[in-house]
Amino acid sequence: STRKECSLSGCRPTGPKLTEQTQLLKKLRQEQNSGFCLFRVLARSFGPFFLKGILFLIFHDIFMFSIPQVLSLLLGFMRDQDSDLWKGFMFALLLFLLSSLQSLFNHQYMYSCFTVGMRVKTAVMGLVYRKSLVISSAARQSCTVGEIVNLVSADTQKLMDMVVYFNAVWVAPIEIALCLFFLWQRLGPSALAGIATVILIFPLNGFIAKMRSKLQEVQMRYTDSRIKLMNEILSGIKILKFYAWEQAFLERVLGYREKELNALKRSQVLYSISIASFNSSSFLIAFAMFGVYVLIDDKNILDAQKVFVSMALINILKTPLSQLPFAMSTTMQAIVSLRRLGKFLCQDELKPDDVDREPYSPDGDGVVIDSGTFGWSKEGPPCLMRINVRVKKGSLVAVVGHVGSGKSSLLSAMLGETEKRSGHVSVKGSVAYVPQQAWIQNATLKDNIVFGQERKESWYHRVVEACALLPDLEILPAGDSTEIGEKGLNLSGGQKQRVSLARAVYRKADVYLLDDPLSAVDAHVGQHIFERVFGPKGLLKDQSRVLVTHGLSFLPQADLILVMVEGEITEMGSYLELMARDGAFAEFIRLFAGNERKERSHRGTRKSVSRLSMTDFSIDLSQEQLISGDRMSSASIQTMEAISDTEDQEQEDLGKLTEADKANTGRVKLEMYVEYFRTIGLALIIPIVFLYAFQQAASLAYNYWLSVWADDPIINGTQIDTDLKLGVFGALGFAQGVSIFGTTVAISLGGIIASRHLHLDLLNNVLRSPMAFFEVTPSGNLLNRFSKEVGSV
Numbered sequence: 001s002t003r004k005e006c007s008l009s010g011c012r013p014t015g016p017k018l019t020e021q022t023q024l025l026k027k028l029r030q031e032q033n034s035g036f037c038l039f040r041v042l043a044r045s046f047g048p049f050f051l052k053g054i055l056f057l058i059f060h061d062i063f064m065f066s067i068p069q070v071l072s073l074l075l076g077f078m079r080d081q082d083s084d085l086w087k088g089f090m091f092a093l094l095l096f097l098l099s100s101l102q103s104l105f106n107h108q109y110m111y112s113c114f115t116v117g118m119r120v121k122t123a124v125m126g127l128v129y130r131k132s133l134v135i136s137s138a139a140r141q142s143c144t145v146g147e148i149v150n151l152v153s154a155d156t157q158k159l160m161d162m163v164v165y166f167n168a169v170w171v172a173p174i175e176i177a178l179c180l181f182f183l184w185q186r187l188g189p190s191a192l193a194g195i196a197t198v199i200l201i202f203p204l205n206g207f208i209a210k211m212r213s214k215l216q217e218v219q220m221r222y223t224d225s226r227i228k229l230m231n232e233i234l235s236g237i238k239i240l241k242f243y244a245w246e247q248a249f250l251e252r253v254l255g256y257r258e259k260e261l262n263a264l265k266r267s268q269v270l271y272s273i274s275i276a277s278f279n280s281s282s283f284l285i286a287f288a289m290f291g292v293y294v295l296i297d298d299k300n301i302l303d304a305q306k307v308f309v310s311m312a313l314i315n316i317l318k319t320p321l322s323q324l325p326f327a328m329s330t331t332m333q334a335i336v337s338l339r340r341l342g343k344f345l346c347q348d349e350l351k352p353d354d355v356d357r358e359p360y361s362p363d364g365d366g367v368v369i370d371s372g373t374f375g376w377s378k379e380g381p382p383c384l385m386r387i388n389v390r391v392k393k394g395s396l397v398a399v400v401g402h403v404g405s406g407k408s409s410l411l412s413a414m415l416g417e418t419e420k421r422s423g424h425v426s427v428k429g430s431v432a433y434v435p436q437q438a439w440i441q442n443a444t445l446k447d448n449i450v451f452g453q454e455r456k457e458s459w460y461h462r463v464v465e466a467c468a469l470l471p472d473l474e475i476l477p478a479g480d481s482t483e484i485g486e487k488g489l490n491l492s493g494g495q496k497q498r499v500s501l502a503r504a505v506y507r508k509a510d511v512y513l514l515d516d517p518l519s520a521v522d523a524h525v526g527q528h529i530f531e532r533v534f535g536p537k538g539l540l541k542d543q544s545r546v547l548v549t550h551g552l553s554f555l556p557q558a559d560l561i562l563v564m565v566e567g568e569i570t571e572m573g574s575y576l577e578l579m580a581r582d583g584a585f586a587e588f589i590r591l592f593a594g595n596e597r598k599e600r601s602h603r604g605t606r607k608s609v610s611r612l613s614m615t616d617f618s619i620d621l622s623q624e625q626l627i628s629g630d631r632m633s634s635a636s637i638q639t640m641e642a643i644s645d646t647e648d649q650e651q652e653d654l655g656k657l658t659e660a661d662k663a664n665t666g667r668v669k670l671e672m673y674v675e676y677f678r679t680i681g682l683a684l685i686i687p688i689v690f691l692y693a694f695q696q697a698a699s700l701a702y703n704y705w706l707s708v709w710a711d712d713p714i715i716n717g718t719q720i721d722t723d724l725k726l727g728v729f730g731a732l733g734f735a736q737g738v739s740i741f742g743t744t745v746a747i748s749l750g751g752i753i754a755s756r757h758l759h760l761d762l763l764n765n766v767l768r769s770p771m772a773f774f775e776v777t778p779s780g781n782l783l784n785r786f787s788k789e790v791g792s793v
């Protein structure tokens, strides 16, 4: 009920924390007139910080590229026997300094990028939140809640990614060009061979990435269907067990799982290829370059200077090579996100001046609408026409009418949620609104009523009593500290309405807009609430109340009755006046009074029937528990005893609807690891270990070989056996690449096998658990087990 109000006051920035956002907002407002462009606004606000980051990046690059040059000088010094010793020390010191500075600036750059990214993200997020609260009703129809959630979670993240990685888009080509330039200086035209390799590796990785994303889509589709099925199973577990359908469903789930894992397996193999090709890319480049270099001319010799400086350059080359495709794709995605965000932020807003909000004053009218016309959208016919209402301070106005006659719309107009076409609306003082659909948060019952207000026990008790919630509190396991499940799961429709009403009453507003708050409660409870809350002696007797109702029996006590027909107020007056006029209202009353009498007797019997079945059901349940208790293994009896040991705590936990998710979040037990590795099996683990060792050895050997080669004495201006050396070098490099591939494939296969077993065990265990397990374990937790944790394994 107070939600609407929060939303209305929420658009006004509070406190100094929001200054940055308010400035941004102001700019946005201005921009809106002159062809709004989110990017421009963001660039203007965050551009300077971003430029600072770029400055760091440039420094970083300068240092990075001077390292190979100094290295070359150092190596030259080592070869030259008769140069001064201090030069060597100076080069070494310079090398050290340059590396430190490079890393310093790199981290400064990353830091500034991430902070700017964070700020952009939070600012845009704030804008989206604000917008989603004030968006006009017409625009709300065009964008779903899911879209907005997506905007907040995914699109803002993309924006942040872009801020962080965007620089790579232009820096990486420059870096690559510089690397190649320096390589050319060292090795001459053989550097072209390196370029050719780069050009070859690139499309391969791009192709693999595309294939993987396709496979991922396939896999996600299967995962989605599996989770959906799992959700259905868990929500219908009672029926499922009743018919002993576990096995059939188990097979269906496993079928999906199998397909999902197949897609995953293929994607993992591709991933291994790309990892291997990336890891051996520097080798491939070096191999191609050195190979061409020594083969084209016998006079070309590889000395230490050439080898190590080239290797250093190739290592530099690796980073931009890997970053570039990623940076390009993030930028592309971010541009799409930017467009979506811009479109959303451009949507029409509710106009805050549609409704005049005046401060509370003890006399005058609470709500006034003068010749108002309202629509749900800018175009189309208006939903309310010729509305003239005056709600006197402290009076009770009842609104009646057929379904869809515009009663809720009238309240929305008073709240300023509809589009005002003409007329004048003014509301004095604070407003509390009870929506037709009760809105309940996942919190305790008490928190749902107090709703962040000050706690006043005596007032709270009066409210709870007046809203007829006391009998419910007795039924609920822990009274008012009972946790209410997701979307008010464990409350009945009537209970939800009463909680929603109690929240509004507790709030002590000046004007109450009540949209059919008694529609889902029994007639006698409705009577009680009317007397104690809305009626002339109720808690709200001094406030202005607008009550939409279908309960005709309350109408005689209303000060004013509005009869609505197709968006117009056709009749207005007190009950007696309207009856005396003998118009549509009187007819309506006569028609419905008859119906209601019938209905009431009917409803009475139905209610008692449902009561009865409730008790039947609880008997069923205890029997079922007894049965499952018979079957309980000694282990579960032990846990039962353990539970009774901790009875005190149990009392406390009683109100908690759901057992806290007792997953071991901290350390994983050693046995779990053992179990994990056992499922993978020795047949895979030994090759993994072996391959890994081999890969390391190959990498060492290949670097060693290169240094041996470089140290080779030069005879007659040539080195001997270059072909052999090149061959060994190549073989070692390829061996390393292949073993990297083998290792990653084996590891991912092991992971898949383990995950298959775990999922099977989990599924078996869950489907065979007794019913009691499902009562204490929220299905959300179980679903999480099935989706997230199986995935992370």
Ligand SMILES: Nc1ncnc2c1ncn2[C@@H]1O[C@H](COP(=O)(O)OP(=O)(O)OP(=O)(O)O)[C@@H](O)[C@H]1O
Binding pocket: 137, 376, 383, 401, 402, 403, 404, 405, 406, 407, 408, 409, 410, 436
């Ligand atoms: N959020 C909305 N956006 C667009 N149109 C709406 C919206 N809410 C209601 N309407 C339209 O306004 C008209 C009046 O609906 P309203 O909800 O005011 O009826 P009502 O009198 O409250 O009916 P009920 O007794 O069923 O609650 C209907 O034709 C409906 O289609």
Ligand SMILES: [Mg+2]
Binding pocket: 407, 408, 409, 436, 515
């Ligand atoms: Mg309605």
